Amino acid sequence: MIYLHWAILAIYSLTVVAAMVTVLMDRRQPAKTMAWVMVLLFLPLFGIVLYFFFGQNTRKEKLVSQRSLDQLTKRSMLEFAAQRNLKIPEDCAALVRLFANQSMALPFKDNQVDIYTDGYAFFLSLIKTLGAARHHIHLESYIFEDDSLGNLLADILIDKAREGVEVRVIYDDVGCWRVKNRFYDRMRAGGVKVCSFMPVKFPAFTGKVNYRNHRKICVVDGKIGFIGGMNVALRYLRGRRHRPWRDTHMKLEGGLVYALQRAFLIDWYFVDRTLITSRVYYPELNPAIDNDCLGQIVTSSPIQPWPDIMQGYVRILLEAKHYVYIETPYFLPTEPILFAMRTAAVAGIDVRLMIPMHCDAKLVEWASKSYVAEVIEAGVKVFFYDKGFNHSKLLVSDDFICSCGSTNVDFRSFENNFEANAFFYSREMACKMKQIFLDDQANCLSIEEVRKLFHTPFLQRLWESVIRLLSPLL
Incomplete structure (x- = not known):
């Protein structure tokens, strides 16, 4: 029996090492690489299960010739x-x-x-x-x-x-x-x-x-x-x-x-x-x-060389002259999106973000709050939709560019899911999308009311920050 124990331990150790090498060879963002290495090292069994379910990178695979x-x-x-x-x-x-x-x-x-x-x-x-x-x-x-x-x-x-x-x-x-x-x-x-x-x-x-x-x-x-x-x-x-x-x-x-x-x-x-x-x-x-x-109908997926829709959102945010309005049911932004939103807001662009007051997934709601606090600090105007659950995914900028489709502003949509959005370059379409946003904004809490929600006890903020670490998996 003792030999069986050591054999299982050896197989497990080799599996973990192989997974760590694979993560390193994927050349992901350093923060993501370190996160997966830490998960594999310090979460025995559970860490390797998480990796096999959520950590493998298929972006380089050619599933369609x-x-x-x-x-x-x-x-x-x-x-x-x-x-x-x-x-x-x-x-x-x-x-x-x-x-x-x-x-x-x-x-x-x-x-x-x-x-x-x-x-x-x-x-x-x-x-x-x-x-x-x-x-x-x-x-x-x-x-x-x-x-x-x-x-x-x-x-x-x-x-x-x-x-x-x-x-x-x-x-x-x-x-x-x-x-x-x-x-x-x-x-x-x-x-x-x-x-x-x-x-x-x-x-x-x-x-x-x-x-x-x-x-x-x-x-x-x-x-x-x-x-x-x-x-x-x-x-x-x-x-x-x-x-x-x-x-x-x-x-x-x-x-x-x-x-x-x-x-x-x-x-x-x-x-x-x-x-x-x-x-x-x-x-x-x-x-x-x-x-x-x-x-244009723009699709993105983990098997494409680049995250097309995320790159489009980043470019729109960084090239906006007057405003960018975004609606999303889940806000767990990737680092490029977070950087672009903060950069646009600090540059004086009217960046508005609308998310539901209450999400249909509690973990996502907790993890989202720390990101929301960050963009508010940079000057993004955040609106919490309070007339039910807003599952809408749209973006409109400068009365000319707009997009609508299946893509949420989160890790899963930008990096893991197969998504499809329609992008329009039309003043008429952009103004229609803008009006939809403004109509929804009328059913949101004011900025002042939203700010009060973030005066929370230390332990709650700590919990939200811990849950934020799971953002790529949510």
Whole structure:
């Protein structure tokens, strides 16, 4: 027995050493490297479990081959090249190039956008659009709940599949961990093609749990698309725990639907290994949509070389001339975002941050407070939304640039999750987003009231600082 004890200890020690070497060779930020080394050294067993679940770096892995990516991109590039009189304003040219060079996020003009700020308006529009589908429905959601709303949408998808419409659904395996397989099996039996994203099953139950598909995308017939922050769940209609949910979602028509289609088809290839490039998924656009609404669909993921959306946020903050307004349900910013926010605020830019008064995850709420105190000290105006839970993820700057999608201002969204945001370079769109922010601000606590919340006892501040160490995992 004594030899078995030493054998187990030796195997464990070698595993820890191997993990530490891997962390060092990943060349992460020194603070992150030191944090993981300390966890592995001083948390026996628990530390190695944490590393296998949350510490492995997949950013360098090529999970989609470049050849397949080129094939999936070719069709949208042809449609991009067909655009007439495409002009990129000088004010946003560098940002547009950043996204285009890093992940082929091509800019498209001639877009019509409807913005929804409540679940009733969004889901009524989605149901109407799904009902009118004639060729295909592509739906991707982090959460697809087995509730009355989820079952209603499932029934619609099954009916459309029986009519001969191609229906493809992607759901995240961890986001839907409470949903029984029979819910998706019913859709499959009805002719719907359903795939889970990175299913977490033994014995492969390791780093997959850390890299989730948080995107919310829908494309119908290649002509209409939806993107934003709302999952398929009844809470967006009736709230949760007697608290209404506020969120922002968009319906797109025009060139950006091509980019949204490309994003979905890349994800479909990722989960199903089926390469879909036919012209029928990129139909001719409505010639009646002729405007200067310029936009990009920007995706980010841990397998891309760079954190595209985070880099875009940093650039917008550092190049702002007048203001930057941000809404996010979770505020656990990465160091570049924290630096950019503080730098902009100290430079006299009107930086406003809106977060919920009460979060749906207590650990996140505690960890967030120390970051909030930092940005307040730099001059950022923080607003706590107090009319329910604000799950909205939007940014608007200088009455010209705005963004909305699935990305939270936290480590998980910027570094670990598969996310998708629409970026617009349009005065009309920016002013609409700005008004949404100002309308939400009317339901927030004042700056003075927020400041009073941070006069807390020493032990509470210490606890919040300790929980902050877990920010990359929350």
